Amino acid sequence: MLPSADPAGRVRALEELLGDPLDAANPVGHSAVLDADRQRELLPGGEELLSKAGLHHELVPTGLGGRLDRLDAPARLLRAVFRRDFSLGLGFGAASLVAAVAVWVHGSAAQRARIAELLLDGGRISVMFHDIAHGNDFSTSSVTAFPDGAGGLLLQGHKPVVTNAARAGALVVLARTGAGRAGGAHSAILVERARVPARTLRDLPRYRADGIRGCPVGGIEFAACPAPAEALLGTAGCGTEVMLRCLQITRPLIPAMALGCADTALRTVVELSGSGGADGVRSLDARYTRAAVAGAFLDLLLCDCLLLAAIRALHVAPGDSSMPAAAAKYLVPRVLQEAADDLAAILGPRVHREEGAYGTFRKHLRDLAGMPPGHAGAAASLASLLPQLPSLARRSWPVAEAAPDALFHADGPLPPWDPAALALAARHDPLAAALREAPARLGSRRTPLATLVRQLADELAMLGEECRRLPEGEPALLANPRGFALAERYTLLAAAGACLGVWQQGNQPADPVLLLGVLGRTAVRLGLPVPAEVADSAAAAMTEVLSRCARRRTLDLYDEPLAGGTTV
Structure with missing residues (x-):
């Protein structure tokens, strides 16, 4: 675990833990990173080293047992990782942070507690906002949700490109729940693998990307996947607001x-x-x-x-x-x-x-x-x-x-992070x-x-x-x-x-x-x-x-x- 110090102190400690990138014998040096990249795989041992440093604790707010009290801290810490390997930084921390923000801002107390536990245990959470089939236009989402007759929703559809798809213990999904393209046509839903039948959520083959080759990217397909009312982030129809508010942070x-x-x-x-x-x-x-x-x-x-x-x-x-x-x-x-x-x-x-x-x-x-x-x-x-x-x-x-x-x-104190004070304009x-x-x-x-x-x-x-x-x-x-x-x-x-x-x-x-x-x-x-x-x-x-x-x-x-x- 990195020493409990100011962000600059934790960055220095992480940098020393990562070691000299020019050392050919360093398992997280440039030579090892290139070998993994050629194989289109995450750097062997890289995530274990970051876990040893407790870097996943930097993604969880302090009130939920983590160390996230200022947003510049994970940005600076993961910058040190990105200096070695974009794929490692994205796959281990950045992708989960982007998804988790939606839960920290809009999730219920129970949702926040479960996702905090997932991340602190070394798990992953992924986001399914953008849809490359439609130029990342979320208003044409290929995932829909329709009423299940018992107050909940059933998710249907797929997305071919999701970071950490097969490794994600939870997914933040923007699904179409209404007609039209304006606000109110989408809802944000937290899907937790452990809480849905396995047959309703299927992992699609890995997506082969030219850039960021080592990061595991694949697809997710829903087949009448149940999402009870308590799985909503915010309220029904406010998915656009959830997405925009989260984007403002991330x-x-x-x-x-x-x-x-x-x-x-x-x-x-x-x-x-x-x-x-x-x-x-x-x-x-x-x-x-x-x-x-x-x-x-x-x-x-x-x-x-x-x-x-x-x-x-x-x-x-x-x-x-x-x-x-x-x-x-x-x-x-x-x-x-x-x-x-x-x-x-x-x-x-x-x-x-x-x-x-x-x-x-x-x-x-x-x-x-x-x-x-x-x-x-x-x-x-x-x-x-x-x-x-x-x-x-x-x-x-x-x-x-x-x-x-x-x-x-650059290193000055910051007031507490208050997501409720965010304004879209x-x-x-x-x-x-x-x-x-x-x-x-x-x-x-x-x-x-x-x-x-x-x-x-x-x-x-x-x-x-x-x-x-x-x-x-x-x-x-x-x-x-x-x-x-x-x-x-x-x-x-x-x-x-x-x-x-x-x-x-x-x-x-x-x-x-x-x-x-x-x-x-x-x-x-x-x-x-x-x-x-x-x-x-x-x-x-x-x-x-x-x-x-x-x-x-x-x-x-x-x-x-x-x-x-x-x-x-």
């Missing part, structure tokens, strides 16, 4: 964990290009290499700032957390995948090799591309932002309301507030950073003008290319606000040159001109990357020691 969590994959991908490319370059591999001295490495590092900091704010908002400002959560879910996977693609070009034809350090990079590149729930999930995140933009632009963005400082403290926008107030904090200085911050704040004001011309309360009219473009611009500005908030609280990137680089890349994505000095930030970023790699430190916001390195 949207930033898996991207926060998956940032560990990008960390390892970047570190691996530095190692390979630092050897001088061979057979088409660009050397570390090559202009493209230095630009791609520096850019990837700055992108990691950008993503981690947004994730930090999005996850802490669930505690600090739960009623206004829908915007940061959706922005993080859309932007982070996209930016991490772009950074990994840029790094792939450094390796040239060797990027296709499956062995050694090349194989490690290729695996993380593939896993990032397969991050669930894919493109449909990204579109859904933008769609959840769209209806909120007109009202926030009218009522929140022009108001001089400061963002809470506690939103941006935000009244205020803390990340926009952080960007709006940044020019005043910088004063009249005419530094490159101040100039760039004012440009970004002006861009937010222009976005506000466009959004105020949009109709309120008519989301269908917003779901068009123009509306999605506005939402995408918002995510970049929200990320800039998060970076400024983190910087102003004295966290990484504390170096204003690095902050200039992070914001400069954001401005370029927005099509804005940037000061010439932004180019100088690449050299500072490269120096920082090389220093951390040499000292075996993480390349994220936390700059933590890695196993096999020093603690300098």
Whole structure:
């Protein structure tokens, strides 16, 4: 069991337990992970090691016997696992956490107690919200539920892709219980294997995926599977609300964990290009290499700032957390995948090799591309932002309301997690507030950073003008290319606000040159001109990357020691 300390202390203890990933004899090192990935199997002994660490206790609230009291703790702990293997992190913990949240938020006391016992005993719970046959559109669910004549329901239908399907002791199922596509047509149901006849729930063959190859993914088929009234999560017909509320909590969590994959991908490319370059591999001295490495590092900091704010908002400002959560879910996977693609070009034809350090990079590149729930999930995140933009632009963005400082403290205390305080639509926008107030904090200085911050704040004001011309309360009219473009611009500005908030609280990137680089890349994505000095930030970023790699430190916001390195 990891020592009962602060999250940072538990992360360090877990990292040491996992050991040096470069050690060929390490059973959870890169070599062993690649061997398992080639066999499309979970890493042998990996889950046993995580169980020994008590990592499954991090998924269960403290009031139910676990250690989950702040949502950033499992995100940071599983990031350490994802630095080794996406499949292990997803299969052991992340998939169960995403499903269990529905029970922690909407389950009865009896349901919560049983699922807590399942997880604490080392079991799994899976979620059946998304349906890839319909582009992850839950409103066209292929699982239906009809009355059994005794006050309960009978489940019918199947889903071909469910993480941990055959291993799950319980399933959170979104089933159609009414007509139409609007709210009230679906219900969320907790199906527990031990409480249903075996013949009514059948495991389908394993699904063969190109990305995240080792994680056990299969299908589930229901054949008149009984679901008594007490199996409902919430009330009948509120399945859409259950799903949306849970997504608000889980949207930033898996991207926060998956940032560990990008960390390892970047570190691996530095190692390979630092050897001088061979057979088409660009050397570390090559202009493209230095630009791609520096850019990837700055992108990691950008993503981690947004994730930090999005996850802490669930505690600090739960009623206004829908915007940061959706922005993080859309932007982070996209930016991490772009950074990994840029790094792939450094390796040239060797990027296709499956062995050694090349194989490690290729695996993380593939896993990032397969991050669930894919493109449909990204579109859904933008769609959840769209209806909120007109009202926030009218009522929140022009108001001089400061963002809470506690939103941006990397290791600061958090108030208790209160799911009941969540709201599906935000009244205020803390990340926009952080960007709006940044020019005043910088004063009249005419530094490159101040100039760039004012440009970004002006861009937010222009976005506000466009959004105020949009109709309120008519989301269908917003779901068009123009509306999605506005939402995408918002995510970049929200990320800039998060970076400024983190910087102003004295966290990484504390170096204003690095902050200039992070914001400069954001401005370029927005099509804005940037000061010439932004180019100088690449050299500072490269120096920082090389220093951390040499000292075996993480390349994220936390700059933590890695196993096999020093603690300098």
